[in-house]
Every structure is written in C-alpha cells, then in structure tokens.
Amino acid sequence: MLDLTSVSKTFFPGTVNERRALTDVSLSLAPAEFTTVIGSNGAGKSTLLNLVAGSLTPDSGSIVIDGSVVTRLPDHRRAAYIGRVFQDPMAGTAPTMTIEENLAIALSRGRSRGLRLGVTRSKREFFQAELASLELGLEDRLKTVVGLLSGGQRQALSLLMATFSEPRILLLDEHTAALDPSRAELVTRLTADAVERHHLTTLMVTHNMEQALRLGTRLIMMHEGRIVVDVAGEQKQRATVADLLGAFEKVKGAGFDDRTLLQ
C-alpha cells in the first residue's frame, strides 16, 4: 500500500546548519497494516510523515502509494490518498466554521469542489451517525462553531474527518500528545476503532512507548534518520518497554539518558 525506497532528506544542505533528517530509508506497509513509530527527538519521525504527506519532498528515493508514484506531488494533490491528524488539536479543523461544515469539507477529500451545496440533509444524517460513534454528544451540535470545542473534542473530530472518507493511508503525528491523560485515552481508543473499522493502512508517530506497543500490528524505532528496530506480529506482541529501551541502548552504543523516551 505504501512503499518508500531509499528515501533521503537533508535540511539546509551545504550550510553550517546542515542536518541529515533521513538517510536511505526504505519502508513497505501492507494494506491495513498499523505501524507505530518511536524514536528520540530529531530521529526523523516527523520528517518521515511529512514526506509521505507531501509537505516535504525527498532529495532522493521514491514514494509510492497504492501503485501510484507520488514522490513529487504537492500535499493537496496527494490528499485523496491520505488522511492526517496533527499533534496540535487546532491544526486539523477550521475554527470559525461549524462542525457540519468541517465534516462536509472532509467528506469531499481529494474530489473537485463545485457549486453543489456543501451541507445537505442526507449528508447531515450521515454526519450525525458518525459523530454519535465518538460518544461526545457532538451529534446534537452540528451548527456549533468548532473553535468553541475543547482540545479533546477537536482532536476526536479531526480523527473522524481524517478517517471517515476512507483514505488509503492514515498519518497520525503524535496526535494524543497535547491532550490530558483521560482525553488521550479516549482519542487512542477512537483511533484503534477507526483503523479497525475502515481497515486503514496507518503510520502513527508517538513518544509514548507503552502506547506504541499496545496499538498496532508493527513497530519501528528510528534513530538519527534510520530505521533501527522493526518488529511485527507475535514478536511485537511479546515486546515490552524494557526490550525497547534495551534495543535503543544497543543502537546508541552508549549509556541511555534520553528523557523523552522515558515517558
């Protein structure tokens, strides 16, 4: 479903700030495979997601989604394939527009937008049914402006908007990191449900090792722009946080002191 072949990306090449974000990364995701991505700050996790989404273009290598080469396509032309939820709950929705308008925008993902009414009665019924599945009571607030919702509600709505039009690939960029623990738990559960229901090929970046182990069918760990651990299936089911820390220590070759991994 998603194939990255020898993808490299360097920021500020040829300057003193030159930084190799990704080095010769190859990754292949099978349909409906749910992969979690962990790694310390600067490991290249976000760069990986941005390259898949088209917010960045690679210096070399190729990116293929469901048989189509998308390496050089800008983000808006890849949108038909990709649903995305950002870390910032404000990023995924239009704040001055209503819940139903936001959903209508999401429903037309990747299609040409013409002069048909954005929100129709039949769409509204569909939106209500979908919102009810979030169990947040939003189904009765279709005409509420999204800016009035709490962070957790907005993130749940962003997740619905990213998934209900059934993209080929779902990208989650630390989408629970900015929420309080109970909200993060809710959005995590909704994520698992949505991926299951729509059989989405998913790439989820997280800082939370426990979450990375609990969710998904495959786990990759990145370090300094490379994939250093890649476990799937039973091997992943058996893995523990201690195993991951051990693996990380081995890769690093030195003592372990990265606080961001300890969360």
Added chain:
Amino acid sequence: MTGAVELGLIYAVMALGVYLTFRILDFPDLTVDGSFTAGGATAAILIVNGVNPFAATAAGAAAGLVAGTITGLLHTKGGINPLLAGILTQIGLYSINLRIMDGANVPLLRQETLITPLRDAEVLGTWVSILIFAALALVIKVVMDWFLNTDLGLAIQATGDNPAMIRSFGVNTHRTKILGLALSNGLVALCGALIAQYQGFADISMGIGLIIAGLASVILGQAIIPPRIIVVATAAVIAGSVLYRVAIQIALEVGLDPNDMKLVSAVLVVLALVLPKWSVLRRVPSIRSIRRSAAVEPTAGDR
C-alpha cells in the same frame, strides 16, 4: 438623507466584496481602490461609445475580475506579501485607468445609463429608489450566501480559516485565493460601474481611499450585528455600509468640511479596530468579549 441611504446600498456591493477578502479570506486587499475606478472607467467609456448600459456595467465588473486575478497571481505564484501585491496592482491600475478613459474623467451627461430610467421617473432620492437599490444589494447578498455554502465556497472559507487543513483535504489554496480575490474585485468594480452612472461621471480619483470605506462598513456592521453565520454577516455588511454613508452625511450636515471626510473615515476605522483591545472597554459586552466567554464556557458534551 434618502440620498445617503441610496449611496449606502450601492456601496454595499463594494463592501460585500471587501468582506469576502478581508473577513473570509483573511487577505487585506488594497486592489480595491484601483479596481473600483477600473469598473467605473470601463463602464463609462463603453456607454459613451454607445454600448448598452447593461453590457457596459458587466464589462466594468469583468475588469475587476481581471484586476483581482492579477493580485492573486502576484501573491500566490509570485510569493508577494498580500498588502504589497494589492498595492502593486492598484498603482498599475492608475495608469491603466487613465488609458481606459483617455484622460482623467469621462462625463456621462445626456447618456443613456442604468440610472436614467430612475431619474426620468423622478424616483431618485425617494423610497422607490431605495427599494430598488436594496433589492439589488439583497440579490447579491443572497447569491454570495449561497456561493459560500457550496463545496467550493466552504473551501474558500477554510482557506482563510486554516490553509494547512484545507490543503490536507485536497484543495489548492492558490486557486481558492485567486478565485476569492477575483470575485471580490468583480463586486467592487461592479459597484464602481454603478456609482459612475449614479453620479454621472467616472473620474480617476473616484476610488481613492475606498478600501477604508469598505473596511468601515464591514467593521461597523459587525459591531452592531455580531455575525455568527454567513447569512447574518453579509446582512451586517449591508447595514454597515448604509450606516457609514448616513454617518458621513450627518458629519457634512453639521458643517464638517468635505475635504476632511477621508480623515474622519480613517479615524473611525482606527477607533473600531483599537477600542475593543483596550482593557477598560473589554468589560463592556461587545462581540469580542461575547466570543471569548463562549470559548471558555464548559460545554455539555465535554466529559
């Protein structure tokens, strides 16, 4: 005073255009001063040359569409800052408008214009003409309400609200910006064409400072009618435009110098923009404070 209301209703067409860029696209577009004159100049010169006034007015609006498109291209493809892109088009249009009119003004005396039937029937300055101009503004408002609620219109709204989000759903924000700017300046130029016929001439300076009148109308309208949805917001813009013209009329009647009107307008807009930010006034219920309290209000479904 009925004259001021008439003017306010005609200028409401321009204010709706300014609303589209300033509020919906979040793009402070200064093309307006030039595209308004371009609309007036194009319509006037065509009428003088015997073109049907309806066709001439439409051509005036089309001139605005082109002007807006140019600003849009400068901003999106050229990567030029919005304010500068607008100013560049506006300055360029100054020369173009002089070329269109082949001089600094075109009188429309004894020409058959859209306003002539009203003048002949002696309804100008009465309730009849107010109703006619109100109907015109209302038609444009309703079409705009409808357009902004279509799939394309929602994409334009989201472009001003959260461009990264709307791009992630497959919309080319360059295109929505250019389209929004073109439509906005089309409305502004349509207004220019109507004003030229209403006042009986097109003039190179007819658009100077017009952006301030447009902004004043938008801000004034939204101060008296807090906009929650598009339908209300566009109605508020029309009300704001009428109110602005009436305020100017009153200022003239109490004996202020007409030459000072631009300064009065500028001060009005500054006050409307600055007053809501002063802490003393924040306690007075205004749109700003109502919005803020609504934003932190605990909501029912939030568990």
